[in-house]
Amino acid sequence: MTVRVKICGLTRERDLETAVEAGADAIGVIADVPVETPREVPVDRAADLLASAPPFVTTVLVTMADGGERIEELVETVEPDVLQFHGDGDADELGDLCARIDSDLLFAVGADDASSLSRYDGVVDAFLVDTPAVDGGGGTGRTHDWERTGAASADLDSPVVLAGGLTPENVESAIDAADPFGVDVASGVEADGGIKDGDAVRSFVARAKRHHRTEVTT
Numbered sequence: 001m002t003v004r005v006k007i008c009g010l011t012r013e014r015d016l017e018t019a020v021e022a023g024a025d026a027i028g029v030i031a032d033v034p035v036e037t038p039r040e041v042p043v044d045r046a047a048d049l050l051a052s053a054p055p056f057v058t059t060v061l062v063t064m065a066d067g068g069e070r071i072e073e074l075v076e077t078v079e080p081d082v083l084q085f086h087g088d089g090d091a092d093e094l095g096d097l098c099a100r101i102d103s104d105l106l107f108a109v110g111a112d113d114a115s116s117l118s119r120y121d122g123v124v125d126a127f128l129v130d131t132p133a134v135d136g137g138g139g140t141g142r143t144h145d146w147e148r149t150g151a152a153s154a155d156l157d158s159p160v161v162l163a164g165g166l167t168p169e170n171v172e173s174a175i176d177a178a179d180p181f182g183v184d185v186a187s188g189v190e191a192d193g194g195i196k197d198g199d200a201v202r203s204f205v206a207r208a209k210r211h212h213r214t215e216v217t218t
């Protein structure tokens, strides 16, 4: 299966265009996060950036916003196809959130908690398994045990997007190890914080998409 690719943390139209031209399936912008990151943009900017994406490219709003009401407000303002939520919530709360918003819900889970994915399977629309910072934020540029994530995802119905420290150089090994539905990258294709490196974006997308997975045997 061809792996889907999301390029995340876009702050400029020209980087968004680069990602789209490179063949990215999804593009992500980050707003309303209580952590320091060069990739955060104001909410109205997030709306403008995502509105500039062409048809057939999935738009993703990444947030750590607190509370269903605030998240609902963000979705109404930004109108993303997908809401990527980095935060807490039990299955009932996430189910309520899904019912409140018009976007699909991509729930970010730390790799150390990947064994809990089955609890939310069928409740949320998809998972993103990341290597989070201690404050819960993403964009750490740190990898995790891809094989363990692959094992934790194998029997799930919901698609799993692999994230955390991916780069053009390691994305093929990551796909071999975790067999994800999609891969996601933010800092691994940057020239500087919040600024994408066009060559790295093109290389990441091309390598991820043309790669035919070989199973890793241990």
Ligand SMILES: O=C(O)c1ccccc1NCC(=O)[C@H](O)[C@H](O)COP(=O)(O)O
Binding pocket: 008, 009, 028, 030, 033, 035, 037, 038, 039, 040, 062, 063, 064, 086, 130, 131, 136, 137, 138, 139, 140, 141, 142, 163, 164, 165, 166, 184, 185, 186, 187, 188
């Ligand atoms: O990227 C950030 O700075 C960020 C901050 C707070 C919450 C989420 C964030 N990023 C979400 C993503 O989807 C990133 O692409 C993902 O964490 C992978 O990042 P990286 O390891 O830099 O590729």
